[in-house]
Amino acid sequence: MIKQETAADTAPQAPPAGPVTPAPAHRVGPLTRTDFVRYAGAGGDFNPIHHDETFARAAGYPSVFGHGLLTAGVLGGYAAAWLGRRNLRRFTVRYVDQVWPGDTLVLTGEVLRSGGTPDGATEVEVALAVHSEAEGRGPRLVLRGGATATYPAGAPEEEA
Secondary structure, eight states, X not given: OOOEEEOOOSSOOOOOBTTBOOOOOEEEOOOOHHHHHHHHHHHTOOOGGGTXXXXXXXXXXXXXXXXXXXXXXXXXXXXXXHHOGGGEXXXXXXXXXXXXXXXXXXXXXXXXXXXXXXXXXXXXXXXXXXXXXXXXXXXXXXXXXXXXXXXXXXXXXXXX
């Protein structure tokens, strides 16, 4: 199982944007080869580049690497927990780089815009990012994303 721990971001937080509180940074990992194999079983993607060291090296990679959808799924869970699963209306990702065994993922979110809709709801647009950290290597962006959440008029505030 992928190890997850929540850590409050050390940077000062902006005030809440409507019903959304600032997103704390969230750490997941370090990722293991077993995580990649478990995801392959869950997702049905058994490409050997994700679990067979010899195959990955023959293809020119230094090692096996994680599925892009594994990283996107972790980010989707973070967005749903932060914004409220029932409020999430749109979720997008753009793959930037691979994740490797031993990487720890650092997930962050930032409110870009918050405003009312004609029916009195509040719509919130956020930017999302996943950076990878590993021993001996500085942080690097591996996934960029975004999400939109809609909160009905008079709805109680969601808890992060």
